[in-house]
Amino acid sequence: MSNTTATTEQLADLSATTLLRFATAGSVDDGKSTLVGRLLHDSKSVLSDQLEAVERVSASRGADAPDLALLTDGLRAEREQGITIDVAYRYFATARRRFILADTPGHVQYTRNMVTGASTADLAVVLVDARNGVIEQTRRHAAVAALLRVPHVVLAVNKMDLVAYEERVFAEIAEEFTAYARELGVPEITAIPISALAGDNVVEPSSNMDWYGGPTVLEHLETVPVSHDLTSCHARLPVQYVIRPQTAEHPDYRGYAGQIAAGTFRVGESVTVLPSGRTSKITGIDLLGKAVDVAWTPQSITLLLEDDIDISRGDLIVPSGDTPPTTQDIEATVCHVADTPLNVGQRVLLKHTTRTVKAIVKEIPSRLTLDDLSQHPEPGRLVANDIGRVKVRTAEPLALDSYADSRRTGSFLLIDPADGTTLAAGMAGEAFATAAEEAALAPDDEGWDF
Incomplete structure (x- = not known):
């Protein structure tokens, strides 16, 4: 069976991923679901039958226009109460990038759900109602984003149409939030004035805010740099399962299977098993039934080692020169x-x-x-x-x-x-x-x- 070898250039190409994971957060009624619905609608990421269903429900409630929040508030309890309860994941794409979006609840009772949604995010969109400014829940969401080390935070000052699109209102909120987030250690903050309901600065630039010269929300999401450098991470493989098929073809096969949490592993590399501290060398890597020379996160693989070591579920396999204490x-x-x-x-x-x-x-x-x-x-x-x-x-x-x-x-x-x-x-x-x-x-x- 021939081995598949990945070059350094191939690994570098993987680092320049076109996938962005981002989460939305904000207080109740700040308009998160409407913003997400507007993003999906205006970027033409909504199927016609989905839009028709939203239009029917909106019309039954006497609304003059489709309620785009219904595109994400999928639970019956959410629709009845008019609030987001669970984390709603949506997948969409534009010509420039693919997206995995986590729309998280705004009610203080469901702050825990933001931890779930933001734990894997590369960017967090924190919404603020322009009429209310920065409130405690806004600070809580900023703190969670900082704590989870989300590298990019967007402050979306929503409902600008309800404050007559005043630049002063936006500037004061942006200044207060930016100062607070910087104290938390958030590395990058981008403030954007929007009206999710009217579509101002969500996908298309707003003609009502000619004083703003920055990107729209979608333009920023499409262009923000996201680095997944697979070659420089600490390589880690948590063992999930020990595979011993005991077949006539492979009577002595013993493999250690799991999903690579970070970094890369190569055949011939010396590794250490933690917490025991025993060392060995990688003699083979199986990926989807094929032998390969190198594997990287987030691939699920089976490692074959030179020595017969007592390894079980929960052990961590790492490069011998890069062992955590x-x-x-x-x-x-x-x-x-x-x-x-x-x-x-x-x-x-x-x-x-x-x-x-x-x-x-x-x-x-x-x-x-x-x-x-x-x-x-x-x-x-x-x-x-x-x-x-x-x-x-x-x-x-x-x-x-x-x-x-x-x-x-x-x-x-x-x-x-x-x-x-x-x-x-x-x-x-x-x-x-x-x-x-x-x-x-x-x-x-x-x-x-x-």
Whole structure:
């Protein structure tokens, strides 16, 4: 069977992807669904039968024009209440780029859904009602985007038609939001005045705002630089399954299957298996039933190794020269997404890539106050939609990258062991531990107090 070899030039071509993942966020009634509907409609990404269905429903409600928000608010409860509840994913394309869009809820109760929608986004569109300006939920969405390290943020100041398209209103909101987002560390902010209902500056430039000379929303989405540099990432393969077919054709076959979380792997490369620290060499890579010489994220592959090593689901295979530290003490920032609080001393499960281990919340050092970005020390607990720092001790060592280095292998979930509810989404920061703490946190017979 011949091998397929990928050159450096081919990998570079993959880095210049034409796919943009972006999420929308904003407060209730700021017009997110209308903006998304306008994008789909004006970019001719709506099928005729979909548009006809929207027109029928809109007419039955006595509306003079199609309610474009109905293109994304697909749940019956959403349509009846007139709000977005679930994350609505839409796929569309223009001549310049393909898009995966996550329309996230605006109600404070559903802030947790924004974490889901923005976790893989390259860009976040934060909507603000021009009449209301920057409010607490706007700051919360900016904080989540910064925390999840979304590299590009668009401030869409919507409903400009309701403030007579005044430049002063837009400028004041843009200045306030930009200052706040920069304090959070958002690297790039682009402010655009729009009217999603009327279509101003969404796909076509607005004749009502000749004072604005920047791009429309779609023009910015089509041209914003997105870098997926596959050659320079930390290569990581979380093992999902060990394959041993035991057939007459392959009696000694043992492969380690999973989706590459980041980077590239090559035949002949020396690798280390974590957390055991055992080393070996890649002798083969199987991709879709064929042997290849090189594979890269996000391909799902099977690795064959030179040595017979004890490897199981949850182990992490990495290049031997690029191994993250293993630790049982994790300090991280989390977004609390459950209705039940997260308390100091609480027993949880921690899920990192394909590995799930027991853990205890040892400390909650601070909670973020969104108004002034100050830290409220030692809150003792986090409740729904809180953002805070936690210190967690795990029963087994984990190999976490810093979230700043890898959004895939630097993130984790805290889970309620009683019913499997997701409690919080975490972004790993600096690990911590002292000898005294290690001795004090020795495991007991129940296997929890470690």
